[in-house]
Amino acid sequence: DVDQLVRDGIEAAIKDERERVRREATRAGGPAGGPVTAPMARECSFASFMKCSPTQFHGTEGAVGQVCWFEKMDNTFEISEYAEGREVKFATSTLHGRALTWWNSQVATLGREVANGRPWSEVKQMMTDEFCPT
Secondary structure (H helix, E strand, O other): OHHHHHHHHHHHHHHHHHHHHHHHHHOEOOOOOOEOOOOOOOOOOHHHHHHOOOOOEOOOOHHHHHHHHHHHHHHHHHHHOOOOOOHHHHHHOOEOHHHHHHHHHHHHHHOHHHHHHOOHHHHHHHHHHHHOOO
16 A cells, blocks of 8 residues: 555654664764764854755645655754754744644644744654644
8 A cells, every 4th residue: 555655664764864863973973982972053043044945845745745854954954053942933934835724723722832842853743644644
């Protein structure tokens, strides 16, 4: 069944990405073999984030398009050296069409502060449930 193949592909891609991030985070970085410590992220303004030309998401891209958007968004966060905790606020600014309507309903239900305060990983799961249901 095609839907199951798509779900399996998404799950495998997410698992592979998590493993890659875990490996990179624990890679030996010095003579003592300790983990690499990333430099402290500078405060990223919304204008700086937008200068990275983040990809828009409409909610009609399908499973592969959504996974690609997640990856591009994560790369944009890294390039712009965003401050932790702003991912949801910045990422949702790139939503359009059906995706924006969905996000606006989340904000209306939860309140802007609660919706924007959710962890990025949780919002990605919510988006997957909404736009690529199993």
